[in-house]
Amino acid sequence: MDNSLNGKETTGTGEPATGFGPPGRPGPSASLLFADLPPLDGELRLGERAAAEAADDYGHLVHHRPLGVLCAGSASDIAAVLRLCADRGVRAAARGRGHSTYGQAQAEDGVVIDMGTLNGVRWERDGRVAVQGGACWSEVLRATLRHGRAPRVLTDYLELSVGGTLSAGGLGGASHRYGAQTDSVAELEVVTGTGHIEICSPTQRPGLFHAVLAGLGQCAVITRATLETVPVPPTVRRYVLRYSSPAALMRDQRRLVADGRFDYVEGQTQPDPEEEGGWRYLLEAVAMPLGGRPDDTALIGDLHDEREHAEIGDLPFPEFADRLAPSVAYLESTGEWRDPHPWLNLLLPDSAADDVVASVMAGLTPADIGPSGVVLLYPIRRELLRAPLLRAPEEPLLFLFALLKTATPGAEAPTADEALRHNRRLYELAREHGGFRYPVGSVPMEPEDWRAHFGDRWADLTAAKAEYDPASILAPGQRIFTG
Ligand SMILES: Cc1cc2nc3c(=O)[nH]c(=O)nc-3n(C[C@H](O)[C@H](O)[C@H](O)COP(=O)(O)OP(=O)(O)OC[C@H]3O[C@@H](n4cnc5c(N)ncnc54)[C@H](O)[C@@H]3O)c2cc1C
Structure with a gap:
């Protein structure tokens, strides 16, 4: 019909x-x-x-x-x-x-x-692309690749909307080099909660611009964003290196981020098939040389991984960027994609990351994150995160630590409610150590938690809310102002 x-x-x-x-x-x-x-x-x-x-x-x-x-x-x-x-x-x-x-x-x-339906993408001069807020990153990438370029930071999964990730931050393997996706925005067109269409940028109506980026949809709807892009090669070289502890993984990640030798750095844990209930830790690093062939020795010669397990290979850039697509298709076919996903995403300060990650992983079993769950762990340089509302620890380096859980009904996994209580406990643990939530997941929050989350930015957010959404109608599902 x-x-x-x-x-x-x-x-x-x-x-x-x-x-x-x-x-x-x-x-x-x-x-x-x-x-x-x-x-x-x-x-x-x-x-x-x-x-x-x-x-x-x-x-x-x-x-x-x-x-x-x-x-x-x-x-x-x-x-x-x-x-x-x-x-x-x-x-x-x-x-x-x-x-x-x-x-x-x-x-x-x-x-x-x-x-x-607002998913248009228009190539602009000077390596910029103007995209409507409902376009997803795969659509943006398709358009920029025609010019040999890509958005500076891509999320792991590309079927997320530009407006949706810009209202959270938008983190990925290139965040150690370019910050969040919010740091690549040159200009926005938004509709405020009063129904006014406005253009804003770092120099034009900066108050509105900074209230919208990573602003969790509280002040305006993003209808268009102009984004910076970077040249990318047709082929990238990818290294997947194995470690036996999170400390060993993070030690090498710090080294890579300090000298910036890779274009992309992430990390994750996997259940260890050789040790019941145990984990192993993987570094995923990608070099994207615009000319010449990467030098493996220069890139990984001084790292302390279990080299006999290293996987090294070349793959086309589009395949790398859309690397989750086959797993998503598989999870859609098994139905797990439609199971509950009580996700937890934390940003930990470097000084506490080793202790917090070690203690969480020591108490975590593969069943706790479910059969298709994933744990992410990777570093981001703080000075690159410029959106005032993207809350993150004030140390030079921080780690994204994300428990991407699936609460598969009937599996040995905890129920969704148990998973939510676990998320809340870990959120409090992270907070005690100076950590923050990256607020895209599932943590029961009270208004006072949000006040603590935004800290010294709370006054700016409430002032912006009063100015741009005085009737307090926007994004109630975040439960920031509605409780
Ligand atoms: C499989 C998967 C992989 C992911 N990978 C990453 C990753 O690598 N990096 C990362 O940072 N995040 C990642 N995320 C989290 C994701 O970025 C956020 O949940 C994001 O908000 C989802 O985008 P969406 O378009 O689905 O937004 P929605 O879920 O539709 O909306 C999220 C919030 O944003 C608001 N919003 C949506 N559109 C707009 C708009 N145009 N203007 C203003 N506000 C708006 C909504 O009102 C809502 O409050 C991932 C999520 C999934 C499910």
Whole structure:
């Protein structure tokens, strides 16, 4: 059935477009609410299916049903809907790809703005690319590769939206060289919570610019971003090196980051098949030479890995950038991609990273992260993280330590609730050691936790919220201002 009604409402199932509150509780009347909307370039969906999809995300842990879903056709559509929402006190959240894991892109009895239709990418001069907020990084990369270039920092998984990662930060293996994705933004077009379309940059309306980047969607919806890119070679050389302890892995990671010899540095743990319940640690480092062949000895000759296990090989850049695609296809085929994902992402200060990681890993079994879970561990240079709202330890180096858990029902893994309690404990442990949450995962948070998270930036965030979203309608699923 064709749901599309430009400027009109559609239920998608033929049902009346009213009463979309939770069962048993009369909801606000969607028809009444949206009756005053001007004609839209996109479409408004008020049906059961659209609401159910918008009440879910990659975590599958939290389900808040919206009144309606705006499939935005333009920034003006978003402005019109946000003006209406602000006027009526109805909450609204942008949704990129819904890959956050704890309801961050949901809006109970509100409006979810599906950004997927705003996915245009336009090559600009001077190595810059202008992309709409709903474009995902794979779409951006496809466009830049035509010019032999790539965004400076790519996330491990490319099917995340530009607006979604810029509102969190956007970290990856190139973050030790270029910071977060937020550090590659030259300019933004946004729609504020008052429904105004604004352009901002480090020099034009910098207050708004800094409130939006890593601002967790609190002040505005990102409708366009102009991003810096870098030249990339057709082929890269990749090294996967094995270690028996996190300390040994981190020691070598520090060395690589200090002299910057690699373009990409990450690390992860894997269950050790030779030791029941044990782990082994992998360094993944990639050289992207623009001319000549990398010198293996110069790159890894002084490292202290278990060299007999080293895997070294060349692969095409696009294959490297999209390296998760085969695993994702596999997990989709087994159904695990749709299992609950109570993820935990922490940023640890260098001085505490060895102790915190060692103590967490000593108490962690492979079952704790589930059959398709992953633990990431890699370094980032603090001075490169310039977005004021991207909270991170104030030491020259920090480590992303992420427990990407799958709570597969029926498996030996902890339940989703147990995993959430575990996340909360580890978050508190990290905080005691000067660590922060990288807030894309699933940690139950109270408003005072958010105040502690933002620390001396809290006053700036609340002032920006008062200025750009005075009705406090935006991104309620983050539970920063709504509790
Ligand atoms: C498989 C997988 C791999 C990942 N890998 C990485 C990684 O390598 N590095 C990394 O940093 N993160 C990674 N993440 C986390 C991811 O970056 C965040 O969860 C991100 O917010 C998801 O993007 P999304 O488009 O799905 O956003 P959504 O989940 O749709 O939204 C997340 C939040 O951003 C807000 N938002 C969305 N779009 C906009 C917009 N246009 N303007 C303003 N606010 C907006 C939403 O309202 C919500 O609050 C990964 C997640 C998954 C599931």
